[in-house]
Amino acid sequence: MKNYTKRLAEILAETGAIFFDRGLVLKDGRPTPYFVNMAMFRTGRLSIELGSFFAGMMMSEGLVKDADVILGPSYKGSAIALATAIALWQEHQVDMTFDYDRKEAKTHGEGSVSKSIFVNSSLCDGCRIFIVDDVATSMRTKFDLLEKIESEARFRGMTFRVVGIGIGLDREQTTAVYDRDDKVILGQKGENAIQDFVSKSGVPVFSVASIREVVEYIYKEEIPVMIQAKRTPIDAKIKAQFDKYLETYGIR
DSSP: OOHHHHHHHHHHHHHTSEEEOTTOBOTTSOBOSEEEOGGGOOSHHHHHHHHHHHHHHHHHTTOGGGOSEEEEOTTHHHHHHHHHHHHHHHHHOOOOEEEEBOSSOOOSTTHHHHOOSBSSOOOOTTOEEEEEEEEESSOHHHHHHHHHHHHHHHHHTOOOEEEEEEEEEEOOBOOOOBOTTSOBOTTOOOOOHHHHHHHHHOOOEEEEEEHHHHHHHHHHHTOOEEETTEEEOOOHHHHHHHHHHHHHHBOO
């Protein structure tokens, strides 16, 4: 287990970004014994930590030499892109450009001329883009960002290449399955969303950590986390609930 992965697990526990409780439900309608809220990285110190995790992953995976621009989808991804660029410079002396998208194109100021959907005008002809974001579930937002990048390239008459996507935490779970009435079918596995994304887009996906290794590390090290609004180490019962959940909905 890499040092930056261990540190991410510790910070997730420290901040309460990872917590366990009864009655938790995901956006897709499925129950879950735990939740992760990366928005808890909301101070200067924690932002620097978050950037360090992503920078460490990029260096470890040899991604820095293959990328020119770090791109973060708004809104959470934009802060991660900035933090990663800072950490790459401070810790590895790599000075890399970063950028992020707008929800809609700017039409005043410099935008009245360029009409770019990207804020910093960092994308140049032939540039290699590495995308960063907090988590990956359905990968829909990643497909949307690829479409924005392709649209920008066509508009500007340039070529861009997305060399990879880096996510903070891989939940390692399949997508939800729905019936004819669009109600979620409990206990059934859907698709491996990340594998499906890679297959369709040809863009590799990397993660700072997976949920299995994070929870395993916290459990073995007896690091206190928020469980039903109380800070306590994960016990055998909670760990069994987590394992059962991934057995039911997790990727194989």
